[in-house]
């Protein structure tokens with residue numbers, strides 16, 4: 107069931123949304139300006155968007171640990187000034203040595219008094235400092251990284267508690283949430299380190315520029331180097347945007363690739379894939395999607411690198427010209443050998459700084475765009491909230507009335523009502539059976555009753571009050587529910603049962619009692635560690651895998667364990683055999699005689715115990731009454747019941763051959 111559900115989710119996610127293809131993932135970079143007049147507005151919006159996202163990241167990192175931005179800032183300052191200091195010390199050492207060479211050497215005792223020794227010590231201290239700062243900063247960076255990832259993951263988990271279930275049905279939202287979950291963890295720190303990287307590159311860049319501009323006869327050439335770097339910067343930005351746009355555009359293909367490659371490593375799907383010989387089909391699909399994705403990417407990578415090579419040749423030629431001029435100055439004695447290393451080093455550093463600045467700004471820009479996934483997920487406003495303040499509390503521990511008044515509903519993004527003008531009342535303590543063919547709307551009705559979704563029209567009243575007026579936690583606590591696709595948790599057997607009422611501190615006997623009611627105790631007692639047996643083999647080597655029927659019994663035990671006022675069982679016995687099912691319903695009937703109970707079952711024999719049966723067809727309530735009344739009516743229920751009972755008693759020739 108869960109597998110099928112996962113598959114369905116994938117299909118839902120892949121299916122284009124209403125009104126054309128699904129919007130691509132992530133941020134929407136500013137639409138391009140149509141003409142030159144729109145350019146300033148475009149630039150302002152672009153910068154505005156950038157700063158918004160950047161401050162969001164800063165706030166996030168600040169919340170994680172105030173020391174992080176400070177640390178990054180000081181490291182950035184140090185990294186900015188240290189290369190210049192290093193070059194200046196080396197220049198002084200070389201010049202001092204050259205002076206000595208010029209005079210043909212000096213006596214040894216002059217060496218100790220020459221100042222060269224102090225310069226060498228300064229060089230040593232400088233290198234040591236770099237080493238120390240680098241190791242401290244890399245250790246702290248790792249710590250900060252882990253803390254930020256943790257902060258973002260917790261924020262996402264906290265937020266997902268309140269996001270409407272209907273948002274999960276929206277493929278665009280689902281995609282954003284997944285991307286936020288995957289990307290947002292590491293993006294904030296990388297954006298921040300890159301930003302502080304920009305600060306250090308800028309300091310280094312400006313310091314070396316000052317050195318070059320103040321050097322004799324080099325100012326004009328420095329200007330040329332700067333001018334040459336501009337087209338390279340612009341091209342880099344253009345390709346960043348193109349790359350990002352391409353990734354967004356091909357987001358469906360990337361997710362398809364992920365899906366196809368995961369299918370073949372999915373333990374549960376493997377049985378079917380082997381027996382139906384589907385592996386080659388999915389591998390072929392993967393390859394086809396990859397080819398589509400890669401075609402455009404290859405073109406982009408190729409184009410980008412053609413430009414890179416072109417700019418590298420131009421700047422290389424300029425550098426060569428520069429080096430020749432400086433070497434000539436040494437040759438004519440205008441400058442010393444130490445100055446040569448300083449100036450040529452400065453040129454190399456200026457060029458590296460420009461390219462680092464370009465790529466760091468590109469990374470920051472791209473990183474902030476990805477952060478949009480996180481921002482839009484975090485800004486998602488839940489609509490399923492109490493409509494009055496303060497919200498009402500449900501009076502727990504008593505019998506309740508539920509009334510559907512002209513309820514209609516359509517799923518978000520759908521054009522079809524799946525529940526149509528349904529009205530009925532469940533009296534206190536009644537047992538209600540919801541009956542109908544697959545897709546009739548039974549589960550949807552339960553989702554509406556428990557306010558997982560809001561009705562499109564009409565009202566649902568609990569004890570005469572619109573369910574929208576209740577506090578959500580209080581409302582949810584009223585229902586003990588097992589869905590068709592109940593949860594299977596990688597936890598111990600006992601925990602799987604206790605999840606039915608997580609805040610209760612009932613004794614272990616209550617757990618055992620619940621599992622006895624659902625007949626789960628029969629197999630639990632044969633497990634190696636009984637109630638302590640870990641289930642599923644995700645984490646524990648001794649984890650036990652249960653059959654679907656065994657899981658179902660466990661899920662029913664979970665519902666029995668909780669002490670909710672209204673019990674809901676949505677086809678809870680689908681994987682049980684007829685006898686086990688009858689036993690569960692008998693237990694259920696016994697245990698819930700003082701509760702309001704609702705169940706959906708495809709086996710109508712279980713509906714006979716219900717006080718009221720509601721028959722749904724295509725979202726419409728077509729019949730209601732108890733078993734006798736509906737049988738007497740000789741309508742839809744009568745037909746369904748007669749067909750099923752015939753099948754149990756004496757299979758028809760046609761059915762027997764199936």
Ligand code: ADP
Pocket residue numbers: 275517520524542543544545546547548549550551
């Ligand atoms: P039943 O429980 O009677 O089998 P459901 O209530 O699950 O039926 O489904 C009723 C209808 O609503 C079906 O047509 C189904 O395809 C549609 N439906 C169910 N869930 C969703 C969803 N999340 N988004 C869109 N349509 C849905």
